Amino acid sequence: MPPYDPSAFPPFAVTVDLVVLTVRRHALCALVVKRGEQPFQGRWALPGGFVRADEDLDGAAARELVEETGLCVHDPAAPAPVPGTGAHLEQLATYGAPDRDPRMRVVSVAHLALAPDLPAPRAGGDANSARWAPVEDLLGPEGAGAHEDGQAEPLAFDHARILSDGVERARSKIEYSSLATAFCPPEFTVGELRRVYEAVWGVALDPRNFHRKVTGTPGFLVPAGGTTTRQGGRPAQLFRAGGATLLNPPMLRPEV
Amino acid sequence: MPPYDPSAFPPFAVTVDLVVLTVRRHALCALVVKRGEQPFQGRWALPGGFVRADEDLDGAAARELVEETGLCVHDPAAPAPVPGTGAHLEQLATYGAPDRDPRMRVVSVAHLALAPDLPAPRAGGDANSARWAPVEDLLGPEGAGAHEDGQAEPLAFDHARILSDGVERARSKIEYSSLATAFCPPEFTVGELRRVYEAVWGVALDPRNFHRKVTGTPGFLVPAGGTTTRQGGRPAQLFRAGGATLLNPPMLRPEV
DNA sequence: ACAAAAGTGTTACGACTACACCCATGT
DNA sequence: ACATGGGTGTAGTCGTAACACTTTTGT
Numbered sequence: 001m002p003p004y005d006p007s008a009f010p011p012f013a014v015t016v017d018l019v020v021l022t023v024r025r026h027a028l029c030a031l032v033v034k035r036g037e038q039p040f041q042g043r044w045a046l047p048g049g050f051v052r053a054d055e056d057l058d059g060a061a062a063r064e065l066v067e068e069t070g071l072c073v074h075d076p077a078a079p080a081p082v083p084g085t086g087a088h089l090e091q092l093a094t095y096g097a098p099d100r101d102p103r104m105r106v107v108s109v110a111h112l113a114l115a116p117d118l119p120a121p122r123a124g125g126d127a128n129s130a131r132w133a134p135v136e137d138l139l140g141p142e143g144a145g146a147h148e149d150g151q152a153e154p155l156a157f158d159h160a161r162i163l164s165d166g167v168e169r170a171r172s173k174i175e176y177s178s179l180a181t182a183f184c185p186p187e188f189t190v191g192e193l194r195r196v197y198e199a200v201w202g203v204a205l206d207p208r209n210f211h212r213k214v215t216g217t218p219g220f221l222v223p224a225g226g227t228t229t230r231q232g233g234r235p236a237q238l239f240r241a242g243g244a245t246l247l248n249p250p251m252l253r254p255e256v
Numbered sequence: 257m258p259p260y261d262p263s264a265f266p267p268f269a270v271t272v273d274l275v276v277l278t279v280r281r282h283a284l285c286a287l288v289v290k291r292g293e294q295p296f297q298g299r300w301a302l303p304g305g306f307v308r309a310d311e312d313l314d315g316a317a318a319r320e321l322v323e324e325t326g327l328c329v330h331d332p333a334a335p336a337p338v339p340g341t342g343a344h345l346e347q348l349a350t351y352g353a354p355d356r357d358p359r360m361r362v363v364s365v366a367h368l369a370l371a372p373d374l375p376a377p378r379a380g381g382d383a384n385s386a387r388w389a390p391v392e393d394l395l396g397p398e399g400a401g402a403h404e405d406g407q408a409e410p411l412a413f414d415h416a417r418i419l420s421d422g423v424e425r426a427r428s429k430i431e432y433s434s435l436a437t438a439f440c441p442p443e444f445t446v447g448e449l450r451r452v453y454e455a456v457w458g459v460a461l462d463p464r465n466f467h468r469k470v471t472g473t474p475g476f477l478v479p480a481g482g483t484t485t486r487q488g489g490r491p492a493q494l495f496r497a498g499g500a501t502l503l504n505p506p507m508l509r510p511e512v
Numbered sequence: 513a514c515a516a517a518a519g520t521g522t523t524a525c526g527a528c529t530a531c532a533c534c535c536a537t538g539t
Numbered sequence: 540a541c542a543t544g545g546g547t548g549t550a551g552t553c554g555t556a557a558c559a560c561t562t563t564t565g566t
Contacts, residue, residue: 009269010308012267013267014265014268014270051266053361055354057363091349091350096307096312096313098309098310098311190519206558207517215519232564232565233516233518233563234516234519234562235563236519237519249553447544462529462530462531464530465529467547485536485537488538489537489538490545505526508528515565515566516565517565519561519563523556523557524556525554525557526553526555528551528552529550530549531548531550534545534547534548535545536543536545537543537545538541
């Protein structure tokens with residue numbers, strides 16, 4: 001079997017870019033890194049890098065995630081995810097406009113990662129070149145990537161669009177899946193889970209109905225045994241994420 | 257700004273593969289083409305091809321779709337979609353396992369297309385090398401890509417997986433969007449739309465409740481004026497797809 | 513005592529399911 | 540007359556929204 005004729009197709013570079021989301025101080029935040037070189041030098045961008053020659057796409061995304069955050073993809077089959085705690089990682093979409101990188105033709109396979117609140121990002125040891133930024137600051141209130149009245153500069157390349165798509169994916173996916181627990185530590189309270197929904201959707205939810213809903217959805221939460229009083233007030237039961245991945249009935253996002 | 261150092265990244269070939277779905281004779285069918293060369297010579301595969309040097313990913317997918325089916329992507333801005341009728345086209349996912357093509361490293365950006373029932377596929381003029389095959393025959397009843405008791409051969413490469421993902425996307429997306437109309441001709445009856453849902457989901461739906469639901473969902477259907485008696489029985493009103501893309505409340509797929 | 517957060521009970525409403533029933537055409 | 544598919548009405552059920560109310564802590 002002959003190999004491809006190299007003249008039959010144009011050469012591409014393939015990268016992975018990461019939309020890493022977390023919830024900090026009641027706000028949905030994304031991990032951004034400062035670019036050290038042209039183009040877009042000094043501007044904020046999504047973390048990412050080249051896919052290696054013998055590497056799967058998901059493997060490249062998981063490697064970048066570890067390099068940037070110390071997070072380890074949660075794999076039920078693995079004995080113990082050593083570096084850092086677990087996180088959710090899934091493919092988001094692929095971006096390959098011919099002019100998206102002025103240097104050459106680059107196709108980027110974007111991935112979406114959801115992580116619990118972490119102490120501080122580490123950008124390969126390089127301090128203050130990586131940070132958690134509120135999504136609203138990066139995209140503007142409308143989420144369209146536009147910027148008004150002296151906000152921060154727009155993200156490099158087409159990363160505003162990628163981030164916007166990732167946020168929209170997260171917002172819709174926590175409706176019908178148990179993914180919101182990926183934003184929580186291993187043990188969490190119903191109130192903490194509710195604040196995740198409120199931060200990601202940007203709405204206020206009724207604590208009473210929310211409690212009934214999540215504790216009544218089979219497989220969503222399992223009691224972890226203890227209680228905590230992290231938030232003040234009456235101690236709350238601690239829960240762990242249950243085995244269910246699809247929620248039935250789904251959580252309902254309030255209307256406009 | 258210097259160009260990339262070519263030794264800094266491995267070279268990739270980037271292709272688009274198409275999952276083209278339609279509903280024929282009450283069955284969900286996919287377009288497959290017969291491979292004329294190694295590897296997998298003589299086996300059925302999804303249509304696809306290389307992305308050209310100056311071409312967007314969606315543009316490459318649209319070009320392949322026209323080449324294989326004569327279908328034209330429906331673009332509201334275009335003056336008139338000349339070749340063939342309209343169709344829905346969206347990016348599905350990207351597949352890039354290092355060994356998915358034995359010849360070299362190929363990353364394939366799969367796209368999902370939904371089309372109304374067409375007279376016959378045309379594979380670049382090459383007759384009987386392209387056909388509409390029931391998805392159940394291609395994937396087996398479980399949809400896992402496995403084959404039992406002398407069914408047709410499995411699809412080439414990882415195309416069974418890609419097709420399976422595309423079918424699952426279509427099945428879930430017609431729940432909460434108006435995409436099912438993409439399987440219908442420009443004017444259609446409520447019964448024809450119901451048979452689309454029944455074929456894609458593989459279930460039987462109550463005609464009375466279905467009628468009330470779709471006609472009562474704002475923006476889903478708009479009356480086209482006439483009636484037809486294509487199916488026998490009382491003449492049915494003709495409808496066109498309305499402006500709404502997201503259905504609220506969604507269509508509910510019956511439980512197992 | 514008071515504030516704050518966690519939970520429980522109750523009522524009203526909207527949407528779905530199932531099925532009885534009528535309508536309009538072809539044979 | 541009858542079969543076939545189109546369309547409407549109605550009762551039971553399930554899930555949610557809204558909100559009153561009790562519980563358990565910290566200050």
